[in-house]
Amino acid sequence: MTMLAALVIKNQEELAVFADKLDYIFTDISLLQEAFIHSSYAFEQGNDLQRDNETLEFLGDAVLDLAVAHGLYRHYPEMKEGELSQLRASLVNESHLAHMARQIDMGPLLLLGRGEDHSQGRTKDSILSCAFEAVMGAVFLDGGYVAAEKVAARLVVPWFAERRQALDVADAKSRLQAMLQEIFSEGPVYHLEEATGPDHDKTFRVSVRFREQVLAWGEEKNKKKAEQQAAAKVIAKFDSYAFRSSPVVKEE
Numbered sequence: 001m002t003m004l005a006a007l008v009i010k011n012q013e014e015l016a017v018f019a020d021k022l023d024y025i026f027t028d029i030s031l032l033q034e035a036f037i038h039s040s041y042a043f044e045q046g047n048d049l050q051r052d053n054e055t056l057e058f059l060g061d062a063v064l065d066l067a068v069a070h071g072l073y074r075h076y077p078e079m080k081e082g083e084l085s086q087l088r089a090s091l092v093n094e095s096h097l098a099h100m101a102r103q104i105d106m107g108p109l110l111l112l113g114r115g116e117d118h119s120q121g122r123t124k125d126s127i128l129s130c131a132f133e134a135v136m137g138a139v140f141l142d143g144g145y146v147a148a149e150k151v152a153a154r155l156v157v158p159w160f161a162e163r164r165q166a167l168d169v170a171d172a173k174s175r176l177q178a179m180l181q182e183i184f185s186e187g188p189v190y191h192l193e194e195a196t197g198p199d200h201d202k203t204f205r206v207s208v209r210f211r212e213q214v215l216a217w218g219e220e221k222n223k224k225k226a227e228q229q230a231a232a233k234v235i236a237k238f239d240s241y242a243f244r245s246s247p248v249v250k251e252e
Contacts, residue, residue, distance in 0.1 A: 003049040007111070008033045014109055021104045022151050024139055031056070031142050035134035036106075038127060040113030053134035060137030063145070064092055067136075067152035075160055090163045091156055097129035100155055106131055172231035179235070180210060188215065188234075190227045206230055 008015070008030050015032050019025065026032050035053050042052035068088050076084065090096065101107070107122035110131060121127050140148040168175075177187045193205045205219045206226040216237075218229030 003045060004030055004033060004051055007037075011109070018104070018106075018109060022135070022139065023154055024143065024147060024151055026138075026142050028142055031138040032135065035060075035138040036109045036111055036131060038110060038112045038116060038121070038131075040116040040121070041111040044113045053131060056134035056137035056141070057130045058137070059140060060133035060135065061092075063140045063148050064133060064136045064152060064156075066145075067149045068092055068156055070149065071153060071157050072160065075157070076164075087160075087164055087167060090167055091159060094125050094129040096159070096163070097132045098125035100159070101128035101132040104155070106135075168232065168235075172228045172235055176208070176231040176234055184210075186210075188231070190230070192223065193217070195223075208234060 011033060012029070015029055019029070019032060034051050035056050037049070037052045039052040039054055042049050065088070068091050069084070072079070072084050072088055076087075079087070106128060110122055110127065112121045112127075116127075136148055136151065139151050180187050188208050188210045191207045191209060193207050195202050195204050197203050201221070203219060203221060204223045204226045205217060206223065206229075207214045207217050208227065208230040209215060216230045216233035218226040218231075218233065220226040220229055
């Protein structure tokens, strides 16, 4: 019996529970086990285990990119190519993949070398994100693209709206600038109204103004984020017809 087969037998209950979270039944459950084998663990086993999850990670990265791009294309047919690319990048970057991996409790299933395990490897974004991609690669090899797309729909699609909103807020200042420039040929001005709290934990309250009128306020721990929040509030209430005559959006 190979060491990989022995690991499958040893961990069969945990693997079955995890497969249920994916809502996918593996024909070859050893592929799922392989997705959790970190290179540090395989290295420590020497010739007994010559498999780790790096090849599956490589494959899963490409599969995930395609599945997410396909999903975004269907959900947001009106969105431009640049916006779709930006949104996809926010969904498949290391940080967000690790976050999704934590949501489905992948950490405890990871097989890590002793050193990596002792250094909190189960919580590292780099290791969790790679394992997430490896799982997608395992599903693809086991069931093909349709199966992988269904798993991506279950795990990633629910984040589409949240990630889109986060990007909208992050880009709110430039969007508001473009809106006002197009209509009035001038942009907004941001004012720091107050900064409260101790130096290590300040809260910034910022107003965004146009022609000396306050359009909205933002309040965050970071001044730039407060400005983005204020701009996002204006955009959320933006009515192009009313705005042309009176660009004032009062706070509710």
